Amino acid sequence: MDSxxxxxxxxxxxxYGHGPDQVRAVDGIDLSIARGERLGLVGxxxxxxxxxxxxxxxxxxxxxxxxxxxxxxxxxxxxxRLGFLRSAVQIVFQDPRSSLNPRMTAGDIxxxxxxxxxxxxxxxxxxxxxxxxxEVIDQVGLPADTPRRHPxxxxxxxxxxxxxxxxxxxxxxxxxADEPVSALDVSLRSQVINLINDLxxxxxxxxVLVTHDLAVVRHLCSTxxxxxxxxxxxxxxxxxxxxxxxxxxxxxxxSSVLSLDP
Ligand SMILES: Nc1ncnc2c1ncn2[C@@H]1O[C@H](COP(=O)(O)OP(=O)(O)OP(=O)(O)O)[C@@H](O)[C@H]1O
Ligand SMILES: [Mg+2]
Numbered sequence: 001m002d003s004x005x006x007x008x009x010x011x012x013x014x015x016y017g018h019g020p021d022q023v024r025a026v027d028g029i030d031l032s033i034a035r036g037e038r039l040g041l042v043g044x045x046x047x048x049x050x051x052x053x054x055x056x057x058x059x060x061x062x063x064x065x066x067x068x069x070x071x072x073x074x075x076x077x078x079x080x081r082l083g084f085l086r087s088a089v090q091i092v093f094q095d096p097r098s099s100l101n102p103r104m105t106a107g108d109i110x111x112x113x114x115x116x117x118x119x120x121x122x123x124x125x126x127x128x129x130x131x132x133x134x135e136v137i138d139q140v141g142l143p144a145d146t147p148r149r150h151p152x153x154x155x156x157x158x159x160x161x162x163x164x165x166x167x168x169x170x171x172x173x174x175x176x177a178d179e180p181v182s183a184l185d186v187s188l189r190s191q192v193i194n195l196i197n198d199l200x201x202x203x204x205x206x207x208v209l210v211t212h213d214l215a216v217v218r219h220l221c222s223t224x225x226x227x228x229x230x231x232x233x234x235x236x237x238x239x240x241x242x243x244x245x246x247x248x249x250x251x252x253x254x255s256s257v258l259s260l261d262p
Contacts, residue, residue, distance in 0.1 A: 005033065005034055005035075006034060006035040006070055006174065006206055007031070007032065007033040007068070007069055008066075008067070008068045009029055009030065009066070009067045010067075011028055011030065011064060011066070012026055012031070012052070012064075012066075013026055013027055013028055013029075013064045014026040014055060014062050014063050014230075015063045024229070025048045026048045026051045026052050026062070027048070027231050028065070028231065029232050031225065031232060031235075033206065033208065034206075035206055036204060037207075037222055038220060039207065039221060039222075039225060040216075040217030040220065040224040040225070040238070041208065041209065041210045041211075041224075042211065042214060042224060042225075043227030043228055047227040047229060049178075049210045049227055050210065052227070053176050053178060053210055055067065056176060057089055057091045058085050058086075061075065062075060069084070069085055069089070072084060079118075083122055086113075086118050087113075087118075087119045087122045087170050088124075088174060090166075090167035090170065090172040090174070090175055090176070091167070091175075091176040091178070092163045092175065093163070093178050094179040094180065095183040096156065096159035097156070097183070100151040100163060102150065102151050102152060103150075104150070105147060105149065106142075106146045106147055106149050106150065106151065107133055107146070107147025107148060109151070109162060109166055110137070110162060110166045110169055111129045111132070112166065113166060113170045114126065114129050114169055119170055125170045125171065126169070126170070126171060133147060133169070136166075136168045136169050137165055139168060139199065139202070140161040140164050140165045140168070140199070141161060141195065142161050142162065142165065156183065156185065157184055157188040157191060157192060160180060160192050161192070161195070164195065168199065168203065172205065174205065174207075174208065175199070175200060175205045175206070176208045176209075177196065179210055179212070180192065180196065180209070181213075182211070182213070189216075193219055193220060197220055200220070207220065207221070214242075214254070218238065222237065223235070223237055224237075224238050224241045226241070226250045226253065233247045233249050234249075
């Protein structure tokens with residue numbers, strides 16, 4: 001595994017609103033993510049996890065601070081010059097019901113990133129869309145007749161598989177997932193977690209996973225960053241952080257999880 005930094009964020013800050021109501025959603029984060037790292041982002045609701053990953057995926061822009069991806073600056077670039085990031089980084093959201101367009105067929109949903117003008121001309125993006133569609137459908141364990149059906153014809157777990165197939169289609173280097181199993185029935189969660197684990201291993205992906213569930217982080221991640229009030233209060237290898245947490249908030253988080261364990 002190549003351990004050079006893939007992402008570098010410096011002084012990353014995102015403010016929302018103005019005056020006394022201003023929220024420091026992300027507040028001066030320095031973060032580096034290595035190629036092949038599987039980073040779990042945990043922290044209480046409102047701590048800034050989603051805001052941070054939206055900026056990493058360039059779906060939102062920081063108020064201040066910089067992000068570089070593979071040595072190339074992301075911040076300050078117009079959308080038409082973000083093709084390198086749009087092909088390399090894919091994001092999966094919590095609720096596949098709202099993230100998949102109900103009027104499109106699953107086939108069109110999955111191949112949409114491949115048809116984007118920003119990605120179409122990139123060498124690393126597959127050009128044979130029909131073939132790539134069949135490959136990713138097989139990879140996520142969906143039936144072969146998936147492409148002509150619509151999202152409502154699938155179960156919640158299958159819809160999240162469609163979202164994963166779409167994310168994999170352009171052969172990304174990074175998969176970002178925001179609470180990918182929390183909208184699913186408990187009985188389906190471990191299936192989808194195992195699938196993500198397999199996909200990340202098969203394709204050698206870098207993973208950035210947001211979750212409330214430390215058991216999910218333990219299963220999928222090699223490192224963990226603990227967020228509170230827009231800051232990363234602790235970051236390190238999974239085993240070190242869970243066995244010897246240094247920050248009082250991490251200790252609190254771990255003990256609240258342990259006390260819930262029967
Ligand atoms: N578009 C927005 N406009 C205004 N405030 C926002 C916006 N998005 C997020 N915030 C605020 O920024 C802070 C961080 O929100 P964020 O969604 O990043 O937290 P989170 O850690 O993902 O929380 P959760 O675990 O509930 O998903 C919160 O106080 C939130 O209310
Ligand atoms: Mg969130």
